[in-house]
Amino acid sequence: MTQSPAIVPSRLQVRRSSLAKRMVMNRLDRLASGVLEITDEGKSVRCGAGSASARITIHDDRFWSSIFKNGANGAAESWIEGWWTSDSLTDVLRIFAREAEVQYSLSDRAWLSTIKSRLWQAARSGSVGRAKQNIIDHYDLSNDFYKLWLDPSMTYSSGLFAEEETSLAEAQHAKYARMAEIADIQPGQHVMEIGTGWGGFAVHLAQHCDVSVTTTTISDAQYQHADALVQKLGLSDKITLLQQDYRKVQGTYDRVVSVEMIEAVGHKHLDSYFGSIERLLAPDGLVAIQAITIPLHRYKEYLGDTDFIRRYVFPGSCCPSLAAILDAASNSSRLRLIQQDDFSEDYAKTLWLWQQNFRARAQDVMNLGFDERFIRFWEYYLSYCEAGFRERSIGLSQLAFAASGNRSC
Missing domain, CATH: 3.30.1050 (Nonspecific Lipid-transfer Protein; Chain A)
Structure with a gap:
């Protein structure tokens, strides 16, 4: 190049x-x-x-x-x-x-960079209006772009690899299956999904778990893709798509699930996130969350800094520490943590496979109108994330919470 x-x-x-x-x-x-x-x-x-x-x-x-x-x-x-x-x-x-x-x-100029970083993060924090713009900046690039290198389900989150030879598509299916398992999702239930993505999890739940799903996104491009997918698969009677901030969603649901959406919430809004989940959850309900996390010993420094991801990839984002997640759940709800498992190495492999796909389709990406600087940007981003998971400077957890009225776990 x-x-x-x-x-x-x-x-x-x-x-x-x-x-x-x-x-x-x-x-x-x-x-x-x-x-x-x-x-x-x-x-x-x-x-x-x-x-x-x-x-x-x-x-x-x-x-x-x-x-x-x-x-x-x-x-x-x-x-x-x-x-x-x-x-x-x-x-x-x-x-x-x-x-x-x-x-x-x-x-x-490290000291100056720190001051500028804090001002930048304050300007990009997750108010309702700002959150929508932050999502548009990344996810609304082009559905055709993401189709080139994600798996067929268009899943843009870590898969779970049971075996070395597990394919990316199989790993994403396994991730969805495990999320449904830790939330103890049962046929006939009504599930609320915070963060639709391109609709992969909602479709999995409707097809494999026989439940009704209400799912919400604030991305225009993702909403359009998910809506077309639901219509194509004939699942409009099972899946209800909303295009609104999760804080405005109404209703009561047996289960709440959220896959790698908490990172877009922002540290200051974690309480609101868990408060909203409890408000939407049935008194005996369960919650399953997949979250990218920062180790506690790095968290204070991380909050005051703006690394490559927070400056150029996901403006206004914040990967919380596990402690910050538990503090927010405790501060704003009566949810109880009942399970937490680490899958950091699975994310490293997911990112490695995404890189192979991306490099193989680089010319196709350019044919969509993107230039070589864009290619190098994405090469750096995917390698940066893989390195972080390999070295455990970032982590991946699946967490399950129970509502205060749940006595089964």
């Missing part, structure tokens, strides 16, 4: 780039859990120590200034511009996932 056009630098820019390079290389040499082999202008240098290793090649001196100014986000931005490449991007990002202090030290 081509890189951004080279610009002839001024003498001042050359001096600044040279200084930035020296400073960044000095800090990279502090890496203790991996060696980074850097090739620049035909010469290779090894930085750091440890058993892990990865290689990068610099194509433009602006890479160094970008890192020096913006740290980890500068690395992402310069990858998207084509200023550096790697034959093992996920391995590069895994090394940095282990080295938070080194990552933070790369920028000479």
Whole structure:
């Protein structure tokens, strides 16, 4: 793929780039859990120590200034511009996932970045109007785009892999089946789903569990796809689609389910999320949630920062810690946690498979009108997430809660 056009630098820019390079290389040499082999202008240098290793090649001196100014986000931005490449991007990002202090030290303006990050997050927080725009920014790109590399059910969340040879489609089916199991969904019940996605879970519940499903989304593109799917499958008598914020949904439901939607809620709105669930849930009902989480020891720092995901992929998002989830459930409801299981490694594999699909269909993505910067953006995003799950800097949990009137568990 081509890189951004080279610009002839001024003498001042050359001096600044040279200084930035020296400073960044000095800090990279502090890496203790991996060696980074850097090739620049035909010469290779090894930085750091440890058993892990990865290689990068610099194509433009602006890479160094970008890192020096913006740290980890500068690395992402310069990858998207084509200023550096790697034959093992996920391995590069895994090394940095282990080295938070080194990552933070790369920028000479870390303190300023923190202030800007907090202002950015405040502007993108999950009010009803802001939440809709945040969803549109990511999910309403193009249904045809997501069809190219997701499984046939258009499921954009982690699957569960029982065996090494389990396919992506089988893994997504297994995830849906397990969510139905931990919620003890029984035939004839009425299930509320918060976050429709492209309709995969609602269809699974209607077809395999013989229940009625009411599901809500605020994404225009996802609503249109799900509506067409329901009509095509003849499930309009089993599935009711709503296009409204979950906080405005009315009714009482035997079960409430939500797959990787809590991340869009925002830390300040977690209480409202669980309060809404309890309001919608029957007195003896059960809840199943699949959530991407942040380890508790990182959570305070994470809330004050804006990493690549929160800045460029899911504006206004927040992956809660398990403690934050339990605190919110306790603060705003009488729901009791009855089960929690970790599936972080399954998400790493899901992301790896998505990457293989995405790379295989890159030309088809460009045929939809997206450019090479867009391709590099998605390459970085998928590798960034895989690295996070591999190194457990992010996690995946399935959780089940029982209403206060439920005496069966």
